[in-house]
Amino acid sequence: MATGLIALLDDVAAIAKLAASSLDDVAAAAGKAGAKAAGVVIDDAAVTPRYVVGFDPARELPIIGRIALGSLRNKLLILLPAALALAAFAPFLITPLLMLGGAYLCYEGTEKVAEWLFPHADTAADAGAATGDPRRLEDEKVAGAIKTDFILSAEIMAIALASVPVEGGIWMQAAVLGLVAVAITVAVYGAVALIVKADDVGLALSHRRFGLARAVGRAIVRGMPGVLRLLSIVGTAAMVWVGGGILLHGLEEFGWGALPHVLHGWAAAAGAASPAAPGVVEWIANAFLSGLVGLAAGGALLLVAHRVVAPHAARLRAA
Numbered sequence: 001m002a003t004g005l006i007a008l009l010d011d012v013a014a015i016a017k018l019a020a021s022s023l024d025d026v027a028a029a030a031g032k033a034g035a036k037a038a039g040v041v042i043d044d045a046a047v048t049p050r051y052v053v054g055f056d057p058a059r060e061l062p063i064i065g066r067i068a069l070g071s072l073r074n075k076l077l078i079l080l081p082a083a084l085a086l087a088a089f090a091p092f093l094i095t096p097l098l099m100l101g102g103a104y105l106c107y108e109g110t111e112k113v114a115e116w117l118f119p120h121a122d123t124a125a126d127a128g129a130a131t132g133d134p135r136r137l138e139d140e141k142v143a144g145a146i147k148t149d150f151i152l153s154a155e156i157m158a159i160a161l162a163s164v165p166v167e168g169g170i171w172m173q174a175a176v177l178g179l180v181a182v183a184i185t186v187a188v189y190g191a192v193a194l195i196v197k198a199d200d201v202g203l204a205l206s207h208r209r210f211g212l213a214r215a216v217g218r219a220i221v222r223g224m225p226g227v228l229r230l231l232s233i234v235g236t237a238a239m240v241w242v243g244g245g246i247l248l249h250g251l252e253e254f255g256w257g258a259l260p261h262v263l264h265g266w267a268a269a270a271g272a273a274s275p276a277a278p279g280v281v282e283w284i285a286n287a288f289l290s291g292l293v294g295l296a297a298g299g300a301l302l303l304v305a306h307r308v309v310a311p312h313a314a315r316l317r318a319a
Helices: 002-036 038-052 057-089 091-117 123-130 134-163 166-206 211-253 258-273 278-318
Strands: none
Touching: 057 091, 057 134, 057 166, 091 134, 091 211, 091 278, 134 166, 166 211, 211 258, 211 278, 258 278
């Protein structure tokens, strides 16, 4: 009897160790997948604050909450099952879809750069504000934000899926993707909430009677526009860099590795030539070169969109 109990306890301990090991594997894989998707995550966090510009401060957090809920719903109810089905039945499509998403990131990032260089009036926001219906404008903004987030989330989930080892099986993939979906959504929209409300915190501090608190509050209020501009720049750079990197990786997967190998060689040479932190220098060089590829690809797509697609679409609408 005692021997049987000891054997049972041994089995329970073995199962517990196995479960703990599996959880560690899931957490490690989720961390790796999330790190690879960092560029898209940064862009997601940089893009979202603009959707609450112009609204009553009391509506800012509810709007962010609605967008976050829509983002989580997209990831867990649509993208996660689609990713698992893709991995199970058509894994050969993962790389092409990743490249398609990478091309989209290049296009979006390059379009933002073009808008900075050649600014034009944003009539969409003015048209929405002219309706005079705050609730309708809020619904339109939330719907637009969730639509943009869907595309970015699809890229995040695709990158995460490509990072999960196939040997783990479908349950491992589902656990990692689910963890990535929840963690990234909480991180992105938690950060967005902090960014959006930072000026309110600064304003409250600026009215305190203590000199230090007042100075900190004024610094926050003065600094937030610059922080938002910096976030926009970082987000755009991340889009172009990540998109270019995905395209280069896809070329290698398809056996067209000449350009990726040359660029990797240049980055390695830059790192080797650096007297300090060669690994960091090589990483920066890789990111820079991937960004140049992203800008080139995005520029080509912009040209096609504006010179070919847009005129044909206009003619179809006119007909």
